[in-house]
Amino acid sequence: MSLLARLGRPELYTSYKQDMALLNTPAKRIWTGVIVLVALVLPFTLTDDLLIVLATGFIAAIGAIGLNIVTGYAGQVSLGHAFFLAIGAYTAAVLSGDPDSTRLIGFGITSLPVWLLASGLAAGLAGLIVAPLVARLRGLYLAIVTLGLVFIGEHIWKHWKALTGGVGVGRPAAVPELFGINLAVDGPSYTRAQKLYLLAFVLLVIFGVLARNLVRSRTGRALAAVRDRDIAAEVIGVDVTRYKMVAFAVSSFYAGIAGSLLYVMIGFIEPSSFNLGLSVQYIAMILIGGVATISGSIMGALFITLLPRLTRELPAVLPFISGSATTGGLTVFTVETVLYGLLIIVFLIFEPRGLYGIWVRIRNYWKSWPFSH
Amino acid sequence: MNEFVSTLVKGLGNGSIYALLALGFVIIYKSMRVISFAQPAFMMVGATLVSYLVLEMNFFVAVLVALALTALLGIGVERVALRPMIGKPVFVVAIITLGIDIAIRTVTNVYIGLEIRQMGDPWGLEQVEIFGVPVDQRHLATLITTMVVVTALFAFFRYSRMGLAMRAASYDQEVALAQGVSVGWVFALSWAIAGVLAALAGVFLSVGVGLEQTLWLTALKALPVIILGGLDSLGGAVVAGLSIGVFEALVGTYGADVAPFLGGDFFLVVPYLLMLLVLLVRPYGLFGAREVERI
Numbered sequence: 001m002s003l004l005a006r007l008g009r010p011e012l013y014t015s016y017k018q019d020m021a022l023l024n025t026p027a028k029r030i031w032t033g034v035i036v037l038v039a040l041v042l043p044f045t046l047t048d049d050l051l052i053v054l055a056t057g058f059i060a061a062i063g064a065i066g067l068n069i070v071t072g073y074a075g076q077v078s079l080g081h082a083f084f085l086a087i088g089a090y091t092a093a094v095l096s097g098d099p100d101s102t103r104l105i106g107f108g109i110t111s112l113p114v115w116l117l118a119s120g121l122a123a124g125l126a127g128l129i130v131a132p133l134v135a136r137l138r139g140l141y142l143a144i145v146t147l148g149l150v151f152i153g154e155h156i157w158k159h160w161k162a163l164t165g166g167v168g169v170g171r172p173a174a175v176p177e178l179f180g181i182n183l184a185v186d187g188p189s190y191t192r193a194q195k196l197y198l199l200a201f202v203l204l205v206i207f208g209v210l211a212r213n214l215v216r217s218r219t220g221r222a223l224a225a226v227r228d229r230d231i232a233a234e235v236i237g238v239d240v241t242r243y244k245m246v247a248f249a250v251s252s253f254y255a256g257i258a259g260s261l262l263y264v265m266i267g268f269i270e271p272s273s274f275n276l277g278l279s280v281q282y283i284a285m286i287l288i289g290g291v292a293t294i295s296g297s298i299m300g301a302l303f304i305t306l307l308p309r310l311t312r313e314l315p316a317v318l319p320f321i322s323g324s325a326t327t328g329g330l331t332v333f334t335v336e337t338v339l340y341g342l343l344i345i346v347f348l349i350f351e352p353r354g355l356y357g358i359w360v361r362i363r364n365y366w367k368s369w370p371f372s373h
Numbered sequence: 374m375n376e377f378v379s380t381l382v383k384g385l386g387n388g389s390i391y392a393l394l395a396l397g398f399v400i401i402y403k404s405m406r407v408i409s410f411a412q413p414a415f416m417m418v419g420a421t422l423v424s425y426l427v428l429e430m431n432f433f434v435a436v437l438v439a440l441a442l443t444a445l446l447g448i449g450v451e452r453v454a455l456r457p458m459i460g461k462p463v464f465v466v467a468i469i470t471l472g473i474d475i476a477i478r479t480v481t482n483v484y485i486g487l488e489i490r491q492m493g494d495p496w497g498l499e500q501v502e503i504f505g506v507p508v509d510q511r512h513l514a515t516l517i518t519t520m521v522v523v524t525a526l527f528a529f530f531r532y533s534r535m536g537l538a539m540r541a542a543s544y545d546q547e548v549a550l551a552q553g554v555s556v557g558w559v560f561a562l563s564w565a566i567a568g569v570l571a572a573l574a575g576v577f578l579s580v581g582v583g584l585e586q587t588l589w590l591t592a593l594k595a596l597p598v599i600i601l602g603g604l605d606s607l608g609g610a611v612v613a614g615l616s617i618g619v620f621e622a623l624v625g626t627y628g629a630d631v632a633p634f635l636g637g638d639f640f641l642v643v644p645y646l647l648m649l650l651v652l653l654v655r656p657y658g659l660f661g662a663r664e665v666e667r668i
Binding site: 077133136137138139140141143144145147148151152155276280283284287334337338340341342343344345348349352 | 407454457461463464467468469471472475480593600638645646648656657658
């Protein structure tokens, strides 16, 4: 059917295949194309420091998608995401670490696909080990037990100095080498930031599409059934324990991937950074972005990552806020943290569906414009 | 032997702080079915208020004033941020309390500053001899205060009219409403009590050693305590708080000799490991009510 015939009738489907397509309306196809195009043009227009922030946001989005699979789609609240991020980060750093170092363990495998996959699998395995224990628990008991993981993890990272380098010292992040090109240093044709940005974007697209396909498949429907009413799900034949384990494993896999790359952007891993605050940050991403949506996870991750960057501009606008950390009183950092806390509250009270909900409202308004219904 | 007894008293002292914090969590949980992650913030606010008020007045008066102010803060927070969320999924409400915690604690940190603040308490790090064993006065003071507060609290729930109303509301909100209980008041009061308990815990935590920004992490120890005792059991919170405190102190004293490879501060993760072990056997804690589901 020609595009012309479908114009103005976005929800007219003439075949099952059309109905089931990933981008099932022309508007979705066009706008996705536009976003991808803009994202590909950005590295050649923005400054390098902004690109790194965006790339960090993209990688964080992969982690947020992972958390959304277990918390949003399967309804199993996990405050332990930082633990799995750490496993990913350290697997990657150890695999690509310097084998001659006397201080740290390292195997010198710098090939990006190898350590990326390995860190995902290591974290996924950890998730699978934890899953049978947590599958027995529900609701807030689960949230606190997963929080316990973070604290136990923190203790391990603090004391296993050969792995992490110890608090305050840390170790260098993984070396991202693809086809013999090191992406973490400036090259002849592209700068470090441009290369990392493109890498992060490509990976986000891959893992985003994978997750989108997972959640609209049989597995995704099973997860939603477990979330909405686990007893009813069991009655209609969903193996609840099995799907909880699947959710934890997939979520941890995503966390491992995100963790391994997240620290490549900074170039450095500090063992005390994998704390409760990091877990809360990811929870905030999916809540502000939109629970049980892939696009929401991406929006939320970008929002939370860009927030510090935005508040840093505040002293220029509001003179009573101090830009330096050493002088007392109201500093940017205080404002940033308070704002972050308040944003979580405000979003949950006024727009529980998050940024995705706002987008849906805008979309629905224009869908029937100029009529209100 | 002396070492053992003084470790025990230290454990009971710390344990009663955990018990106070855990009671706050449990009281809020029983009234709203929500875990309030804002407790660390109330704890810091209470301790900070005392450290400032004590410059003007007697320590004990300062504590009372600080407790009253923290209770008011608790009521205010409940009214502004929690009341609109009634009927929403518990997880969402729990995350709201996380947001509250971040916001309040950041502001409090500005007032604490980077230095350690002194509490101006009468005990300091002085020791007293009981049956020939030197024991920190502050641990004894904590233990005794906690026992008094816990007894008063249990008597309140058991014998007073409002206590009865709170028990009714926690059992079934709608039925309680139908019987004329103001559930709104129950919510407000439980946040006020939780605020007072947290503030008291904060004061005793910083007595002697002083108040600093990182102290809030101790409040999170109440989380394994409430899971261990069962989310909805007041008695469980006290028992689990004391036992985790004692266990932690024992590991802190003897752990380094038994298993040095675990690191000198291994006692910090002991509560969480204990929680995981107990949950393997009892998914609703030691005294928690088993959830009964209707299909």
